[in-house]
Amino acid sequence: MKRQHIDKGVHSGFFLIALFSITALFLIMVFLFIESIPVFDHITIKEFIFGKYWYPTDDPADFGILALITGSVCVTLLSGMIAIPLGIMTAVYLAEIAPPKVAQIVKPVVELMASMPSVVIGFFAIVVVAPFIQKVFNIPVGLNMFNASLMLAFMAIPTICSISEDAVFCVPSALKEASFALGATHFETIIKVIIPAALSGICTAVILGLSRAIGETMVVLMAAGGAAMIPGSIFDPVRPLPATIAAEMAEAAFGSEHYHALFAIGLVLFGFTFIFNLVADYISYKFRQTGEASL
Amino acid sequence: MIKKRLMFQKLSFSMIKAAAWINGAALAIMVYYIVSRGWRAISWEFLTQVPRDSMTAGGIFPCIVGTLALCSVTLFVALPVGVASAIYLNEYATRGKLVRLIRLGINNLAGVPSIVFGLFGLAFFCIVLKMGVSVASGGLTLGIMTLPVIIGATEEALKAVPDTFREASLAMGATKWQTIRKVVLPAAFPGILTGSILGISRAAGETAPIMYTGAVFFTPNLPSSLFDEVMALPYHIYVLATAGTQIEITRPLQYGTALVLIGLVFGMNLTAIILRAKMRKKLRI
Amino acid sequence: MERHIKMYTENLDFFYGNSQALHDISIDFDENRVTALIGPSGCGKSTYLRCLNRMNDLIPNIKVKGRAMLDKKDIYDPSLDVVTLRRRVGMVFQKPNPFPKSIFENIAYGLKVNGVKDKAEITRIVEKSLKQAAIWDEVKDRLNESALGLSGGQQQRLCIARALAVAPEVLLMDEPASALDPIATQKIEELIAELSSRLTIIIVTHNMQQAARVSDRTAFFYLGKLIELNDTDTLFTKPELKQTEDYITGRFG
Numbered sequence: 001m002k003r004q005h006i007d008k009g010v011h012s013g014f015f016l017i018a019l020f021s022i023t024a025l026f027l028i029m030v031f032l033f034i035e036s037i038p039v040f041d042h043i044t045i046k047e048f049i050f051g052k053y054w055y056p057t058d059d060p061a062d063f064g065i066l067a068l069i070t071g072s073v074c075v076t077l078l079s080g081m082i083a084i085p086l087g088i089m090t091a092v093y094l095a096e097i098a099p100p101k102v103a104q105i106v107k108p109v110v111e112l113m114a115s116m117p118s119v120v121i122g123f124f125a126i127v128v129v130a131p132f133i134q135k136v137f138n139i140p141v142g143l144n145m146f147n148a149s150l151m152l153a154f155m156a157i158p159t160i161c162s163i164s165e166d167a168v169f170c171v172p173s174a175l176k177e178a179s180f181a182l183g184a185t186h187f188e189t190i191i192k193v194i195i196p197a198a199l200s201g202i203c204t205a206v207i208l209g210l211s212r213a214i215g216e217t218m219v220v221l222m223a224a225g226g227a228a229m230i231p232g233s234i235f236d237p238v239r240p241l242p243a244t245i246a247a248e249m250a251e252a253a254f255g256s257e258h259y260h261a262l263f264a265i266g267l268v269l270f271g272f273t274f275i276f277n278l279v280a281d282y283i284s285y286k287f288r289q290t291g292e293a294s295l
Numbered sequence: 296m297i298k299k300r301l302m303f304q305k306l307s308f309s310m311i312k313a314a315a316w317i318n319g320a321a322l323a324i325m326v327y328y329i330v331s332r333g334w335r336a337i338s339w340e341f342l343t344q345v346p347r348d349s350m351t352a353g354g355i356f357p358c359i360v361g362t363l364a365l366c367s368v369t370l371f372v373a374l375p376v377g378v379a380s381a382i383y384l385n386e387y388a389t390r391g392k393l394v395r396l397i398r399l400g401i402n403n404l405a406g407v408p409s410i411v412f413g414l415f416g417l418a419f420f421c422i423v424l425k426m427g428v429s430v431a432s433g434g435l436t437l438g439i440m441t442l443p444v445i446i447g448a449t450e451e452a453l454k455a456v457p458d459t460f461r462e463a464s465l466a467m468g469a470t471k472w473q474t475i476r477k478v479v480l481p482a483a484f485p486g487i488l489t490g491s492i493l494g495i496s497r498a499a500g501e502t503a504p505i506m507y508t509g510a511v512f513f514t515p516n517l518p519s520s521l522f523d524e525v526m527a528l529p530y531h532i533y534v535l536a537t538a539g540t541q542i543e544i545t546r547p548l549q550y551g552t553a554l555v556l557i558g559l560v561f562g563m564n565l566t567a568i569i570l571r572a573k574m575r576k577k578l579r580i
Numbered sequence: 581m582e583r584h585i586k587m588y589t590e591n592l593d594f595f596y597g598n599s600q601a602l603h604d605i606s607i608d609f610d611e612n613r614v615t616a617l618i619g620p621s622g623c624g625k626s627t628y629l630r631c632l633n634r635m636n637d638l639i640p641n642i643k644v645k646g647r648a649m650l651d652k653k654d655i656y657d658p659s660l661d662v663v664t665l666r667r668r669v670g671m672v673f674q675k676p677n678p679f680p681k682s683i684f685e686n687i688a689y690g691l692k693v694n695g696v697k698d699k700a701e702i703t704r705i706v707e708k709s710l711k712q713a714a715i716w717d718e719v720k721d722r723l724n725e726s727a728l729g730l731s732g733g734q735q736q737r738l739c740i741a742r743a744l745a746v747a748p749e750v751l752l753m754d755e756p757a758s759a760l761d762p763i764a765t766q767k768i769e770e771l772i773a774e775l776s777s778r779l780t781i782i783i784v785t786h787n788m789q790q791a792a793r794v795s796d797r798t799a800f801f802y803l804g805k806l807i808e809l810n811d812t813d814t815l816f817t818k819p820e821l822k823q824t825e826d827y828i829t830g831r832f833g
Contacts, residue, residue, distance in 0.1 A: 003695070004663055007470040011387055018383035020376050021446070022400030024439045028407060031418040089314035097308055098315070108568050109319045115493070115564045116325065117500025118409075119529040120553050123536050124325050127546070154321055161318075187304035208406065215408025217503035218529075222537060242410045242503070249417070249507050266414040270407065277406040281399055390640055459677035462635060463739070467690035467746050468667025477693065478679055 433509015
């Protein structure tokens with residue numbers, strides 16, 4: 001009977017290890033909370049979120065992150081405007097239009113885009129994109145919201161593309177054939193049958209892509225210009241949430257108010273992505289393709 | 296008019312095709328700049344020497360070693376935990392509330408911003424566990440970040456193993472664990488390998504999680520234990536490109552370091568992509 | 581002649597979630613005889629077969645009622661070890677499913693997991709099993725090559741050899757020839773006849789000629805119920821029920 005006992009032990013062992021991920025997530029939340037709480041001895045949550053001034057090293061210091069939130073939201077939306085159409089169109093191209101041989105080349109390209117280290121993208125933004133923008137638009141600085149959004153779009157496209165492609169690919173071919181049999185062209189079938197059928201997957205893709213963009217650190221740290229103010233145009237420099245944490249953690253003394261404020265920013269950022277992920281998870285769980293008739 | 300509809304289709308398809316090629320062009324331009332300017336900086340000395348003259352000359356050897364050390368710790372943590380989690384989710388418990396909760400946790404962990412991992416690593420590994428800024432802290436932080444990638448890839452590999460293999464093994468009186476160990480895992484091994492390479496390549500390129508947990512601005516020493524701080528390729532690029540007064544002078548070094556980093560990361564990715572393509576071909580026969 | 585009943589089920593019901601797939605099935609299986617289960621697709625014959633080595637346990641949300649006995653012991657008794665049960669009740673599947681290992685390793689697998697360590701013993705049993713499955717002459721020179729290089733018919737005989745290696749007392753066969761060509765099918769049928777002298781065989785088939793050729797007794801299933809159980813000769817020549825007659829003469833199914 002010995003190996004049957006081993007089997008039971010192994011089962012329990014795997015179960016315990018499987019709990020590791022959720023424990024880690026839980027610990028992350030706990031530590032963000034613990035390290036954030038002290039800052040709220042000094043200011044209220046409302047002042048923190050809606051305060052317009054972020055002067056963490058002044059005396060007395062200001063810890064209002066509205067400008068930082070605005071910066072994050074603006075770069076994310078602008079990058080979304082670029083990445084969403086490009087990502088979805090690439091997905092449709094790969095799943096529906098491209099000849100298999102071409103798709104075999106384009107897919108690895110998308111994967112390599114995804115694997116490009118963010119610091120290299122940030123570096124590219126500084127040395128190539130910034131001077132280019134400066135010249136073309138005739139503006140004083142090339143490190144701004146527009147530059148950062150372009151770079152973030154580059155990072156979000158692979159996420160949007162690969163998840164959308166899965167969704168488009170999983171649309172049952174019976175639906176497609178039915179549309180063809182009624183005399184629709186391939187393009188009409190894509191727009192009126194395939195994309196609606198894949199819509200929940202595409203939504204998940206977009207949410208996860210934007211979630212990746214809002215949480216991305218190095219690109220916005222290096223390319224966005226770093227001014228903690230509410231932007232007036234897309235060529236203004238901004239300072240998104242992750243960039244603030246990354247840039248200031250080195251100078252914030254351990255245990256200081258500033259240190260705790262940066263953790264509080266981390267908590268806000270975590271909140272954003274957590275909600276994005278829950279929504280994405282909900283959509284993909286609720287609208288699972290369960291049959292050909294689940295439109 | 297069918298002709299008009301087909302014309303419209305042709306036009307739309309060209310647009311979609313153009314969109315796909317824009318991505319390729321963006322990647323190509325980026326790689327072109329870094330390769331064309333970086334390769335001049337690359338030399339044997341660059342790869343094997345320590346930085347000199349306040350990092351305006353010399354090489355990046357400590358960064359390469361540091362990144363490899365961080366990746367080793369990452370793999371050491373993420374691979375066993377990731378594979379075991381995936382085995383549990385795919386072989387033992389495929390449904391139920393708890394499983395759904397675990398999956399939700401993994402999905403959310405995958406979405407946590409990299410800088411938040413950095414904050415967590417700083418607060419937990421460096422301070423609470425008193426490991427300080429070290430290879431261990433940085434590697435563990437990266438390990439948790441890489442976990443969802445490895446779980447996902449392993450699950451995919453396990454799903455690709457036909458159920459009839461499992462049934463045949465069980466029907467001969469093998470236990471579940473024997474079946475997993477001797478039939479399922481060997482068949483899934485190439486897929487797990489591919490996923491691990493992808494996970495590690497991602498960890499190798501990350502900066503934010505290690506900025507305050509493992510990597511430092513400058514240290515001439517190579518790590519001699521897990522609790523030493525290290526230099527790392529991605530952080531080195533960031534430091535050279537943004538901090539200090541010599542930004543313009545060290546441009547070639549920045550390009551060179553960036554080239555080494557993408558060489559490392561793309562090398563791993565291409566290996567994984569090729570491995571996977573070969574595997575798929577094999578499965579089809 | 582006195583009958584030895586190796587295995588039987590009594591009033592066996594089977595549920596997938598809330599839908600009942602098997603209703604009140606009672607069959608007894610004679611030792612060292614071949615029993616065929618026939619019926620149209622979806623009639624529950626495969627589900628029933630998989631109840632006999634508890635292979636259905638792998639599916640979530642199932643429920644079994646009634647009794648299934650092997651040598652007068654209930655195989656659904658909680659104290660019974662399912663791993664041992666499956667060693668005693670072997671199975672051959674619809675599609676040949678050799679492991680992606682060498683021919684030798686495929687056969688040796690069952691021995692190794694069941695704790696046989698002696699190399700000479702393993703080699704001896706591998707050869708014996710391959711001979712029993714009438715495939716030894718075709719593979720003896722390539723034992724270390726991948727089993728995936730064999731033809732479909734050879735793979736299926738290899739799978740039978742693999743099942744025989746752990747010396748089962750009962751062998752369940754789930755449409756073992758349905759994926760094979762007529763010549764390979766004939767070989768499998770000859771093999772079944774050969775094996776039935778020392779093994780209790782229960783075979784599911786949708787091919788009535790095959791049932792008539794290989795089996796001693798035949799059970800006809802329809803819509804999850806056992807319609808008729810009889811000696812094969814009787815069932816195919818003088819069925820007791822109209823429904824059975826309609827099916828075997830091809831009027832439905």
